[in-house]
Amino acid sequence: MKAIFVLFILTITTAVMPSCAYKLSTHLEVLPGNVRRIQVPLFKNVTMEPGVEVFFTNSLKSEALRSRVATLENNESDAEAILQGHIVGIEILAGDSTVIEPSKDDFLPDGTVLASQYTMTVDVFMELKKKGSNAVLWSGTFKQAKNFSAAQITLPVINTSNSLYNQSAKRQTLDALSKEMMQAAFDSMLENF
Numbered sequence: 001m002k003a004i005f006v007l008f009i010l011t012i013t014t015a016v017m018p019s020c021a022y023k024l025s026t027h028l029e030v031l032p033g034n035v036r037r038i039q040v041p042l043f044k045n046v047t048m049e050p051g052v053e054v055f056f057t058n059s060l061k062s063e064a065l066r067s068r069v070a071t072l073e074n075n076e077s078d079a080e081a082i083l084q085g086h087i088v089g090i091e092i093l094a095g096d097s098t099v100i101e102p103s104k105d106d107f108l109p110d111g112t113v114l115a116s117q118y119t120m121t122v123d124v125f126m127e128l129k130k131k132g133s134n135a136v137l138w139s140g141t142f143k144q145a146k147n148f149s150a151a152q153i154t155l156p157v158i159n160t161s162n163s164l165y166n167q168s169a170k171r172q173t174l175d176a177l178s179k180e181m182m183q184a185a186f187d188s189m190l191e192n193f
Helices: 002-023 052-067 163-191
Strands: 037-039 081-094 097-099 113-115 117-130 136-149
Touching (some): 052 081, 052 117
Parallel strands (some): 037 081
Antiparallel strands (some): 081 117
């Protein structure tokens, strides 16, 4: 009898607990202004870094599709609101550096300073505007930094940094930053309205 009672309590508990957690969830089903259909135009890029607007636009569209909160429209005329993004700034600074000692390397001048890491910081401004008006339903500014390794000079025949490696590392870092930042931006848009 006691075993049946314990089994009954466990069954009720497992049936009730998931439903309580589900009802207490803060998951929202609409964007600010009860918008259901959005259009995401190509980000505006005011930096000197060419092509980064594509990374951020694609990442934002992927996040919108993944969330299933709104339908992405190709034409502005079919959308209820426009979600615009502006890449305001990209800054790349040399981080950790290494000074070449005379006994350490015979192929580089003494006291050569080599950057071993760079830090990339990106600033993005976004706003959700009601179509046909200048009413801003939501806006936000996002800034995030990420490190990437510099090309390493290790062989005697290589006495300069590999520019193709640096460009590739910079692009991979921008792609990763765009995904992280657009996820944070979309989550912020859902939570703050």
